[in-house]
Amino acid sequence: MIEVRVNALSAPSVNSFVEYCIDDNAVALTATGDNLLWYTEATGGSGTTQAPTPNTATAGETSYYVSQTIDGCESERAVIVVRVNALSAPSVNSLIEYCIDDNAVALTATGDNLLWYTKATGGSGTTQAPTPNTATAGETSYYVSQTIDGCESERAVIVVRVNALSAPSVNSLIEYCIDDNAVALTATGDNLLWYTEATGGSGTTQAPTPNTATAGETSYYVSQTINGCESERAVIVVRVNALPVAPSVDSFIEYCVGETAVALTPIGDNLLWYTEATGGSGTTQAPTPNTATAGETSYYVSQTIDGCESKRAVIVVRVKALPVAPSVNSLVEYCIDDNAVVLTATGDNLLWYTKATGGSGTTQAPTPNTATAGETSYYVSQTNGNGCESERAVIVVRVNALPVAPIIHTNSPICSGEDAVFTIAGTPGDNVTIDGALKGTVTIEASGTVDVTVNRVSSSATINLTGISNGNCSMPLTGTATVAVQDGPLTAIAQNITVQLDASGQVTIAPEDVDDGSSYGCGSTPNVSLDIDSFDCDDVGTPVKVTLTAAQGNNWDTATAVVTVEAHLDNLVAIAKDIAVQLDASGQLTIAPEDVDDGSSYGCGSTPNVSLDIDSFDCDDVGTPVTVTLTATQGNQTATATATVTVEANGNCELGPLVDFNIGFSPNGDGIADTLVIEGLEHYKNNVVRIYNLSQHLLFTAHYRGPGDAWDGTYKGRLVPVGSYLCVIDYNEPGLDQEAKMIYVNY
Structure with missing residues (x-):
């Protein structure tokens, strides 16, 4: 018989509920029993003999299980509940703000069993709540915990901020002129308050508007308030400037x-x-x-x-206003070689000019030149009591050419009862006065001639030319012509003539030019000849008596006539000669046209006006012949000729460095040594002058042509200080480099 015993084994004895606070130091769990086995589950799983130690890192509940084994029998599992309590920090106002020097109060927190700390962790707490210090701007952190059921909470933080408030941003100086329209002052800040004093007093939110009625300075003060803290006061100085006097003017x-x-x-x-x-x-x-x-x-x-x-x-x-131009006779006429009188005008303070505009006037009224035909304009203005000169009135002086003496021809000889015809040849339109067989005035026709007819003459008829007029100018004439009535013997008839030399100064006449109707029988023409038929300049001005010989077979007859020889006026010639000249002591020379003229002439040895295109020479012309043009002028005619001028130096053209020049000058405007004059430098055609200060800064540079190019002691429009300066002269000539001298400026 087998007996089976079923043992009833009770679970180990345990403390079924264990409490911790978060992060407490826990100890291993304990139970009363034999051969204990610990589990994480109520059933199943594998047990361990190692008693667990609870984790307190996190709030909450955790169940642990334990069994015991006796006589090989494992008991039911006892349960141990471990609770980790989570305790919240006290309730606080996490940010507290003060202004500097505010009266602070002790900090407060809502919780139990409060402890105050100066650190977030560690340290020893105190139950006495701290009172913040507001003496200095900045932030300070305070920490507080509470303890409930033996558990101290995390620490709550209270940040105490002490605010340092700057004054508002302002424009510290504002300027006005007297009586400017001022605007209300402004500042950049919050909740502004305006004061009339640096400290104390009551502020106003209404920004003041400065008073600009009086010159001077006024201070205004402004603060700002942020988070209930009023800043220091910023100062704004308002300056009211007095007005300057008006500019000085020529009123x-x-x-x-x-x-x-x-x-x-x-x-x-x-x-x-x-x-x-x-x-x-x-x-x-x-x-x-x-x-x-x-x-x-x-x-x-x-x-x-x-x-x-x-x-x-x-x-x-x-x-x-300008006065009107003077009253004038706008056209004055003369004939060549008339005696002209001084021009006149009606006006005050007359000034006479040779141009319509520009030029310099003279109070001396001009007398026209009547030597040459043409028109010349003269100009005259008047100046009134206001000193204003009028526009110029123009007077045109016209010098009219004299009429050309006509030539008279006839149909002589004629037979009795025929018409005697006198042909007058001259300038169309001229009026010729005649007397003799007929008297009156005849006009030369467009053909250049006019016929005067004496009808049915029975004896010789004569016409005398007594005067001529071209409408502007007139002159007397002495010409005479006769028509011979020839019914019988050989008769030589001569007439006076006027001839003009040709361009070569010569003229030859034919017997027919003097013959005035030599005849024999009735209208038959004999052979005629002259004893003198050639003329030249020697004959000008002296009438030449010639003899006309009429011949028919062995019969001959003679008559005399006067030949008036006139010079040829269109043979203007310019003649120039080469010359050699020497410069004067200054290296300059001026020649006259007469130095080059070699007998320029017109007519029969008359001298024209002559001029040169180049008449001044200097060292640059030495060694190179200069071609000049001589221009001869007579009336409207001109002729030119060229010549070579050889320029010789006299020693002054051998340029070397300047020996000396004034090394000091005083540009003070007193007229004495006001500029840096460098005498003789103008002869160096390529010179350059430079002025430096002692720091080698260039103050002035110029090409020096004379005192007008001298340094006046200024730089950028202002006089330089008294002291020493360096003058550098670059000659830029072969064999010459540069020269440097110290100069001194004084006032």
Whole structure:
């Protein structure tokens, strides 16, 4: 018989509920029993003899199971519940703000058994709540925990911020001019308060508007308030500047109509120009008065100093009307070689000119030159009591050419009862006065001749030329012609003639030129000859008596006539000769046209006016012959000839460095040594002058042609300081380099 015993084994004895706080140091679980086995589940699984140690890192409940084994029998599993309590930190106001030096109060938190710390972890807590320090701006963190059921919570943090509030941002200096329209002051900040004092007093939210009635400075103060904290006060200084005086001006300026005006020039700083006494927009461009119309115009100008614009000074510009041109006889006529009289005009303070515009006038009225035919214009103005010169009236002086003496021919000889015909040859339109067989005035026709007929003559008829007029000029004549009535013997008849030399100064006449109707029988023409038929310049001015011989078979007859020889006026010739000249001590030379003229002439040895295209020479011309042109002029005719001028030096053209020049000058405007004059440098045609200060900074450079190019002691429009400077001369000539001298500027 087998007996089976079933042992009833009770579970181990345990503390069924164990509590911890989060992160407590837990100990291994314990149970009372034999051969304990620990499980993580109520049933199943594999047990371990190692008692577990609870994990307190996380709040919550965890069940642990344990059995015991006795006599090989494992008991039911006892359960141990381990609770990890999660305790929240106290409730706090996490950010508390103060202003610097505020009265702070002790910190508070809502919780049980509070402990206060200065760190987030570690350290020893105190039950005494701290009171923040507000003496310094910044942030400070305070920590507090609570303890419930023996568990201390995490620490809540309280940040105490002490605010340092800066003053508002301002424009610390604001400037106005007296009586400017000021605007309310401004500052950049929040909840602004404005004060009249640096400390104390009551602020206002109304920004003040400065008073600009009086010059001076006023201080205004402003603070800002943020988060209930009022900042220090920023100061704004408002400066009201006094107005400058108006610019100094020439208050009255006069011009004449059409006069060239210059820009107006007052004395002042930062000038502004206006067209009105008040208002409008100014310009920095100084106006130039318009002188086109007579009248008065006011210009206004102010100056601005320290940002303040002065009152406007007025400049009145008066443009005076011109007087009318003088009253003149606009056309005055003469004949060649007439005795002219001084020109006249009706007006005040007359000035005579040779041009319609420009040039310099003279009070001496001109006397026209009547030597040559043509027209010349003379101009005259008058100046009234306002000092304004009128436009110029023009007087045209016309010198008319004398008429050309006509030539008279006849149909001589004729038979009795035939018409005697006198043919007068000359300039068409000229009026010829005659007497003798007929008296009166005849006009030369377009053909250049006019016939005067004496009807049915029975004896010789004579016509005398007594005068001629071309409508402008007249002159007496002495010409005579006779028509012979020939019914019988051989008769020689001669007439006076006038001839003109040709361009070579010669003329030859034929017997027929003198024959005036030599005849025999009735109208038969004999052979005629002259004892003198050639003439030249020696005959000009002295009438030549010639003998006309009429021959028929062995019969002959003679008659005399006068030949008047005139010079040829169109044979102008220019003759030039080569010359050699020597420069004077200054290296210069001027020659006259007569030095080159070699007998230029016109007519029969008359001398024309002569001129040269080049008449001045210097060292540059030495060694190279210079070709000059001589121009001969007579009336409207010109002729030219060329010649070679050989220029010789006298020693002064051998240029070397300058020995010395004034090394000191005083540009003070007293007229004595006001500029740096370097005598003789102008002879170096390629020179360059440079002025440096002792820091080798270039102040001045120029090509020196004479005192007009001298340095006046300025740089960029301002006088240089007293002291020493370096003058460097570059000659730029063969064999010459440069020369440097120290100069001194003094005032």
